[in-house]
């Protein structure tokens with residue numbers, strides 16, 4: 277059975293949890309709390325030298341880190357990942373967008389506010405992350421103004437990857453009220469079969 281090392285307060289880990297649930301794939305969840313440094317033990321570093329969750333154990337000794345690589349591994353060939361070549365590439369486009377243009381600003385702001393208590397020494401970071409975070413939300417909102425879902429008007433792992441930290445963006449100080457298309461899309465995702473909240 278697949279094993280997942282992760283913590284459900286992390287959006288990156290929640291993405292994997294939601295994908296497994298919606299695909300009805302059995303798995304064992306091994307709670308691993310990054311805030312408590314449980315990803316930095318010698319045992320964990322032997323499995324993922326990058327010291328981060330989520331981590332998928334496919335078979336004994338066969339590990340896959342990086343949330344969006346895990347989503348692709350799980351969903352490829354299923355209803356959550358289109359097989360059409362262009363649509364498939366568009367899914368990857370949004371997964372890369374999430375990791376490069378969205379998560380580094382929106383997830384990190386949430387981490388500083390929710391888990392570190394928004395300390396004064398991180399205010400310069402918070403200020404620096406605001407503009408690119410807003411840009412990412414604008415990109416999403418503009419696309420969703422004319423699309424029901426991110427790719428091919430069908431719910432996919434692209435939506436799961438972007439849902440994870442967008443729906444809790446407020447916890448990082450990003451107000452979603454100026455983005456009606458995002459708010460409607462978040463509601464559509466919550467209506468999907470076997471949806472589970474974070």
Ligand SMILES: N[C@@H](CCC(=O)N[C@@H](CS)C(=O)NCC(=O)O)C(=O)O
Pocket residue numbers: 286287288289310311315316327328329330341342343344375
């Ligand atoms: N790009 C990675 C990011 C993973 C990541 O940043 N994980 C955090 C929790 S959300 C973590 O494990 N941090 C622990 C650390 O860096 O020590 C992914 O998408 O999986």
